[in-house]
Amino acid sequence: MATIETKQGQAVDPQGLTKADFQKLDHSEKKGEVVVRESISAWKDAWLRLRSNKYAMASLIILLLIVIMALIGQSISGHDYRSQDYMATNEKPSSNHWFGTDDLGRDVFARTWMGAGISLQVGLYAALVDLVIGVIVGGIMGYFGGKVDEILNRICDILYSIPNMLIVILLIVVLEPSMFTIVLALSITGWISMAWIVRGQIMQLKNQEYVLASRSLGAGSGRILFRHLIPNAIGPIIVTLTMTVPNAIFSEAFLSFLGLGVQSPAASLGTMINDALKAMTVYPWRMLFPAVLISLTMLCFNIFGDGLRDALDPKMKK
Amino acid sequence: MERILEVKDLRVNFKVRGGTVQAVRGVNFHVNKGETVAIVGESGCGKSVTAQSLMRLVPSPPAVTTGSIKFKGEEILTKSLRQMENIRGKEMGMIFQDPMTSLNPTLTIGKQIMEGLVKHQGLSASAAKQRAVEMLKLVGIPNPESRVNQYPHEFSGGMRQRGMIAIALACNPSLLIADEPTTALDVTVQAQIMNVMKDLQVKFGTSIILITHDLGVVADVADRVIVMYAGKVVESGKTRDIFKNPKHPYTRGLLESVPRLDQKKDEPLIPIYGTPPDLIKPPAGCAFAARCKEAMRVCLPNDPALVSVEGEDHRAACWLNHELAHPISSEGGESA
Numbered sequence: 001m002a003t004i005e006t007k008q009g010q011a012v013d014p015q016g017l018t019k020a021d022f023q024k025l026d027h028s029e030k031k032g033e034v035v036v037r038e039s040i041s042a043w044k045d046a047w048l049r050l051r052s053n054k055y056a057m058a059s060l061i062i063l064l065l066i067v068i069m070a071l072i073g074q075s076i077s078g079h080d081y082r083s084q085d086y087m088a089t090n091e092k093p094s095s096n097h098w099f100g101t102d103d104l105g106r107d108v109f110a111r112t113w114m115g116a117g118i119s120l121q122v123g124l125y126a127a128l129v130d131l132v133i134g135v136i137v138g139g140i141m142g143y144f145g146g147k148v149d150e151i152l153n154r155i156c157d158i159l160y161s162i163p164n165m166l167i168v169i170l171l172i173v174v175l176e177p178s179m180f181t182i183v184l185a186l187s188i189t190g191w192i193s194m195a196w197i198v199r200g201q202i203m204q205l206k207n208q209e210y211v212l213a214s215r216s217l218g219a220g221s222g223r224i225l226f227r228h229l230i231p232n233a234i235g236p237i238i239v240t241l242t243m244t245v246p247n248a249i250f251s252e253a254f255l256s257f258l259g260l261g262v263q264s265p266a267a268s269l270g271t272m273i274n275d276a277l278k279a280m281t282v283y284p285w286r287m288l289f290p291a292v293l294i295s296l297t298m299l300c301f302n303i304f305g306d307g308l309r310d311a312l313d314p315k316m317k318k
Numbered sequence: 319m320e321r322i323l324e325v326k327d328l329r330v331n332f333k334v335r336g337g338t339v340q341a342v343r344g345v346n347f348h349v350n351k352g353e354t355v356a357i358v359g360e361s362g363c364g365k366s367v368t369a370q371s372l373m374r375l376v377p378s379p380p381a382v383t384t385g386s387i388k389f390k391g392e393e394i395l396t397k398s399l400r401q402m403e404n405i406r407g408k409e410m411g412m413i414f415q416d417p418m419t420s421l422n423p424t425l426t427i428g429k430q431i432m433e434g435l436v437k438h439q440g441l442s443a444s445a446a447k448q449r450a451v452e453m454l455k456l457v458g459i460p461n462p463e464s465r466v467n468q469y470p471h472e473f474s475g476g477m478r479q480r481g482m483i484a485i486a487l488a489c490n491p492s493l494l495i496a497d498e499p500t501t502a503l504d505v506t507v508q509a510q511i512m513n514v515m516k517d518l519q520v521k522f523g524t525s526i527i528l529i530t531h532d533l534g535v536v537a538d539v540a541d542r543v544i545v546m547y548a549g550k551v552v553e554s555g556k557t558r559d560i561f562k563n564p565k566h567p568y569t570r571g572l573l574e575s576v577p578r579l580d581q582k583k584d585e586p587l588i589p590i591y592g593t594p595p596d597l598i599k600p601p602a603g604c605a606f607a608a609r610c611k612e613a614m615r616v617c618l619p620n621d622p623a624l625v626s627v628e629g630e631d632h633r634a635a636c637w638l639n640h641e642l643a644h645p646i647s648s649e650g651g652e653s654a
Contacts, residue, residue: 041469042424209420216373217407217434217485227433231424 049311056307059300066297070120073113081110082265090283099289102275111267112289118268119249119294122182126248127241129187134194135230135237141195142202143225149199156192164189168251172260179262182255186248197240201233208232235312242305246298253294269294322492322525323349323372328385330367330376337598341367343549344385346624349493354519354526356540356557358533358572362594364549365529369495372527373410374402389493408438411486415498417478421470427454427481428466431488438489453484456521457514476507480514487518494519495527500535508532512539533576537561542631545569548594548605551624555632565627565634567610604637612638 050056074081077098085105093100099108137156141149168185175181205211206229214228230237255261256270264271269290276287330342342364349355357365370376371383374394387394389409397405414420422430431450435441441449447466454462457480470478479499486494496515500508516539519526528540536543536557543560545553545568553566564570571590592609595601601608607617616637624635637643 209414209416210422212370212375213412213414213420213482213485214422214433215375215406216410216412218403218405218437219407219433220403227425228422232422234424 046311050307053307053310055303056311059304059307062296063300063304066116066293066300067120069113070117073116074110077107077110077113079107079110081106081114081267083107090279090286093285100283100285102272102286103279106265108272108286108289111272112269112293115267115269115272115290116293116297118179118262118266119252119270119297122179122186122252122268123245123249125179125183126186126190127244129183130191130194130244131237131241133187134191134240135198137191138195138198139202139225139230142199143206143221143229145203152195153199156195159189160192162189168255169258169260172255177260177263182252182261186251190244190248194237194240194244197236198230198233201236202229205229205232235309238312239305239309242301242308246301246305249294249297249301320351321348322351322390323527324386324388325368325372326386326388328368328371328387329383330364330371331382333380333382334598340597340600341381341549342371343597343600345546345549345551347544347551347554349525349527351492351525352519352523353541354528354539355542355544356528356530356536357544357546358529358531358536359546360531360572360590360594363546364597365546366497368546369412369497369527369529372493372495373406373412375406375412404438407434407486407491408489409491410493410495411489411491413479413482413486413494413496413499416502417475417482418502420482421478423470426467426469427473427484430481431466431485434485434489449488450484453488454481456518457481457484457487458510459484475503476510479503479507479511483511483514483518487522487524490522491524493525493527495529497529498531499528500532501530508535515539531572533561533572545572548600549597550605550635551633552606552636553634554624555629555634559629559632563629563632565632565639566606566636567612567638568606569634571609604635614638614643616640 079097083106085101087105088097088101089103089105091097091101091105097107097109099112102108102111137152141152167188168182171185171188172181175184202225211224211228214224219228252261252268253270253273256268257274259271259274261271262268272290273287273294276283276290280287325345325347328342328345329340332339332341345364345368347355357368359365367376367381371381372387372389372394374383374397376383383395385395389405394402394405421427428447428450431453432441432443432446435446435449436443439446451462451466454465459465459477459480465473465477470481473481479502483499494515499515500511503511512535515526518524526539528536530536540557543553543555543557544551545560545566547568553560553564553569560569561573564573568590571588574588575590577587590609595605595608601618603619603621604610604613604617605621607613610617614637620637622635622637622639624633625639626632627634627639
């Protein structure tokens, strides 16, 4: 069959056509049913949007670096975080002690990353507990509504009305101060905001027709809630989560600053700042490094969370 | 013929702040095996509530459903929630009006078809996926092998509705309830969807309840028609009888308000003026009397019964069919 090479938009020379060119096409030859576009899932789409956000990506990279350093920082410093050296107290940053030493001659570099690790762990565990309790309670409130919602909501109201820090401090005073206690104390009230966000989302989503469609296929309540509703609310859930982590880190630092955090010789960024406070004017570097690190972590989590929200829910952006 | 569904004196009431809305007020009908029954009427006359109550999908509370729904000889209204979950999707399937919102955007089409198969037929994931591909092929979606892994947003409106049909028919239910399946689609796609449904009905012997206000679709596919107004059946019969010889002014009004291709240009469309009554306090007599061109004295205080009129299995609830009434003008257009 004679086919004529044509560039788009250029006319074909009618002289060059033959009878064969005017034969009818079979349905399969028309190629109208070929899937042209590559399939893009919602996650991939969100990732592409996130990747184009410079600030969020920079934050993500910094956060990853902080996590890596928290894991390996101690070992590359060549010093143990608790070994004391009374011959070298309050030293300035040097090639031996990169961030200097504290009043007991402990290496600040090793202690900073050790502390960062503890702070991140507190943030992570608190966020996870919030996530699990908040999503389940919020999901149940939103999906079932009515009396169930009423009762659970009042319980949340009551918990929320008690000053947060008071509960936390009381709990830590009663129990032994440790990471477990801090996480427990932070999550007693921390899940409430997550529950309320999930509740609102589920209330909105449960009237969607696909929920009715799923019920018409015989799906039970649990299946509808966890397979149909919560995945559709995952955007706000993740965003709330990225905001919970820095909050927990901040609360932990605050508690440690009050002396209620992890106990020596272990360190968190908050306890280090507290220790350094006493000699702040003389040995400022002892406070500088943990303070900068905690600020940087918070900043990055907030910027990243913001970017993540825009990526997961582009409608929210203006 | 085998009766697959028999509805007797179905009533659905919704308790709301201002009182009780009587959405469905004593509806009787039946569906035979392999037949298509259309329920037609305006918005708000109880079609969708009737359809959803057949699967007990009307939220209760606030709804209170009474009467009897016998499906394959078993009473639906007394079944437990667990038993209903085993009937939904397996014995009865449902298609909804808007394919844009009735698919879950976070799950692939394949996963949504597989959901019912895994639950009701206990298939393994791979067997269910294979069946999902077959279903997509059956409803005429090209490249089902790759389409099965796609999300609803990658489908066009018509394809989504085909996907909905695939989901509803995956477990081969004996009754398919289609709630305005073509309303949200454009005309060329409407015809495709109706053809898919007709093909599958022949293939599987499914009975279909088609809810619509599109009389063109009704004439094309339905064996019998049930006309509903204000929560009641006002006329029922074979499609041919309903179209050729409507015995209720409301049915006639519906037919007249559809534009026809053979209509002359200056011939006006005849709308039904007014709106359906508020069903919190439905009128004592005929609910249509206030909008009826033929309304008589008898209509206001007395509700007409659904009585047999000429034609096989043809029934209408209108006082005009009483022997003392003035003869009803058969050509609606002339009386206007």
